[in-house]
Amino acid sequence: MPKLAAARYGKDNIRLYKVEKDEATKTHTVYEMTVCVLLEGDIETSYTQADNSVIVATDSMKNTTYIFAKQNPVHPPEQFASILGTHFIEKYKHIHTAHISVIQHRWTRMTIDGKPHPHSFFRDGQEKRVVQADVIEGKGIEIRSGISDLLVLKSTGSEFHHFVRDEFTTLPDVYDRILSTSVDAGWKWFTFSGLDAVKRDVALFDETWTKAREITFRLFALEESPSVQNTMYKMSEEILAAQPRIQTVDYSLPNKHYFEIDLSWHQGLKNTGKDAEVYAPQSDPNGLIKCTVTR
Numbered sequence: 001m002p003k004l005a006a007a008r009y010g011k012d013n014i015r016l017y018k019v020e021k022d023e024a025t026k027t028h029t030v031y032e033m034t035v036c037v038l039l040e041g042d043i044e045t046s047y048t049q050a051d052n053s054v055i056v057a058t059d060s061m062k063n064t065t066y067i068f069a070k071q072n073p074v075h076p077p078e079q080f081a082s083i084l085g086t087h088f089i090e091k092y093k094h095i096h097t098a099h100i101s102v103i104q105h106r107w108t109r110m111t112i113d114g115k116p117h118p119h120s121f122f123r124d125g126q127e128k129r130v131v132q133a134d135v136i137e138g139k140g141i142e143i144r145s146g147i148s149d150l151l152v153l154k155s156t157g158s159e160f161h162h163f164v165r166d167e168f169t170t171l172p173d174v175y176d177r178i179l180s181t182s183v184d185a186g187w188k189w190f191t192f193s194g195l196d197a198v199k200r201d202v203a204l205f206d207e208t209w210t211k212a213r214e215i216t217f218r219l220f221a222l223e224e225s226p227s228v229q230n231t232m233y234k235m236s237e238e239i240l241a242a243q244p245r246i247q248t249v250d251y252s253l254p255n256k257h258y259f260e261i262d263l264s265w266h267q268g269l270k271n272t273g274k275d276a277e278v279y280a281p282q283s284d285p286n287g288l289i290k291c292t293v294t295r
């Protein structure tokens, strides 16, 4: 006899933009985000018996997201996700968990003639600020904040040697290589008891995002990296030390390879080892190194 083992449903890719207008200074601040709402609860009969009476339409979830964005601050995204998720479990008695994901896209203020422009912005990269908030009835709010798609490269200061060498190995030991990755990093907060607890700590979210980003940049740049594994572990350690309210830090880093090109076949041109200048960036395959570091 088949049985529904797990179920959640909702609206994905809810795109929204909000402008905050400071009338005194005539300065606008803009936010663009992509929201996903997924609900869980006593919804089994909608799957097993075509009982739509337990379904809050995904269209209504989209409407609710727009209305809540109008009536509440959308920044920081941790708070907005918590406000929205709490609404769903409080409004609908048969809904017990709301999973809210927010992806915040970058709009960075332009500088014109040396001055920040009041209403013009540009997209300075594909990096996103991400939040997953799970609002769970009787438990609280679990939040993972993070950074994704932050593309970085260093042209030296990275090594990789003394790894397993056997009959499957062709990679030579390398003492100076290019290191490039697209940073996907996250930090999980100790569970918040509810929306009031999230609101009390609201200042921590921007502060910790800034610190985590700064630590990622600083260690990436300054470390003589012996491996992606060790560098990401050190980043995680520093983020844990910087913010006591975090229980775990995770990184997922693709190793985007840049291959040397031997051009010696052309008039003895030297382009390998210490003479390497022109490389071939590889789109695939790539290494993929992940870790979660806890206290």
Ligand SMILES: O=c1[nH]c(=O)c2[nH]c(=O)[nH]c2[nH]1
Binding pocket: 160, 171, 226, 227, 228, 229, 255, 287, 289
């Ligand atoms: O930093 C690295 N870690 C690895 O596990 C690995 N494997 C590999 O081929 N190159 C690298 N680089």
